[in-house]
Amino acid sequence: MRPARRALPGRLLCRSCLQHQQRQFASSSSPPKPPPSGLAALPSRQLLAVSGPEATKFLQGIVTANMTNAEGLPRTDAFYSGFLNATGRVVHDIFIYPFQHGRSALAAGEEGYLIEADAGEMARFTKLIKRYKLRAKVTVRNLARDEASVWQAWNEAAPMDIAANESRMVLKDPRAPGLGYRMVQLSWKTPEIDLDSSSEDAYTIRRYLHGVAEGQDEILREQALPLESNMEVMNGIDFHKGCYVGQELTIRTRHRGVVRKRILPCTIYSKDKAPPQTLMYDAECASPESLTADMIPAETSIGRFGKKGRSAGKWLKGVGNIGLGLCRLEIMTDVVLPGEQAAATYKPGNEFVLEWGDEDSKSDVKVKAFVPEWLREALGAQGLVSTGRVNANT
Secondary structure: OOOOOOOOOOOOOOHHHHHHHHHHHHHOOOOOOOOOEEEEEOOOEEEEEEEOOOHHHHHHOOEOOOOEOOOOOEOOOOEEEEEEOOOOOEEEEEEEEEEOOOOHHHHOOOOEEEEEEEHHHHHHHHHHHHHHHOOOOOEEEEOOOOOOEEEEEEEOOOOOOOOOEOOEEEEEOOOOOOOOEEEEEOOOOOOOOOOOEOOHHHHHHHHHHHOOOOOOOOOOOOOOOOOOOOOOOOOOOOOOOOOOOOHHHHHHHHHHOOOOEEEEEEEEEOOOOOOOOOOOOOOOOOOOOOOOHHHOOOOOEEEEOOOOOOOOEEEEEEEOOEEEEEEEHHHHOOEOOOOOOOOOOOOOOOOEEEEEOOOOOOEEEEEEEOOOHHHHHHHHHOOOOOOOEOOOOO
């Protein structure tokens, strides 16, 4: 039985209550613009240790990435991956960090893996791992935050090369260029890196600007498809490995289907303003009369402004004036899908709107999707979209 859906904010509020709530949210300023460099702790992520003689074989059957290298040996590099359910829907987006003998504090001296997942879903995640464990010779243990913590480091001004050592595991974030480095610090201490401390809000804003979803508030649990979530172009899926849970639908979609919806970065703007031409974060967008992206209920449908017709996508999550949406490419962007005619439905002058609430407490704001250049290039390189475009304004 599926759990009850979360109630969407704003649905049952009267107009005066909603307006009061909006003024209350808007009166608090949005997070500041992210600094060009920083080191941020990520309390929204947590770690689980899976160790034992059969840890590699066990995880190979349930994750989307390949647990072995070209020689068939267990990987020693950290990587991005995901867990799917039997129908090929994303249950968890994860990072996997291999560790060797000698990390006695992690798993009693055994080899194994640290798996990073959404902290809010960790209890469910642990239960899922144990359900698949059966008779496999593996040990599963949640790590307390003082044992290991997750961090992100970035520097837009200069190249970085952060090395792993005895106190930390390091991965250059493979999901999109410029995101920086992911780290697991194996203690309660702050990593010793020559960067100023920053916040998870700053990391989140940078992630939205790159068009990268994370966690089950954005990659909707047991709803999102991995290809719609861009996991294959973010180096999270190996299409040549053996069987794993959810593989059948994922492979079939890859080889026979066309992915018409994808998670994209979006910006919201007032209905009386012209659409923005570039994706930029505006920390000053909040005012007593304005809506901000965090006030938009999750899964709000995206409609065509001034027109009727099928939904163009749905809103996922945001902050300030930016966020992420699951967008229909042929409606909201100039991307041309294989076998489609250019500009079959997309028109450069079309605008889109988010509307929520009932008749007595309705709110709305315009929304525009952008296709990051890294994503456009990755999709084109893999033959997932045609190379032509209607207009370069996305």
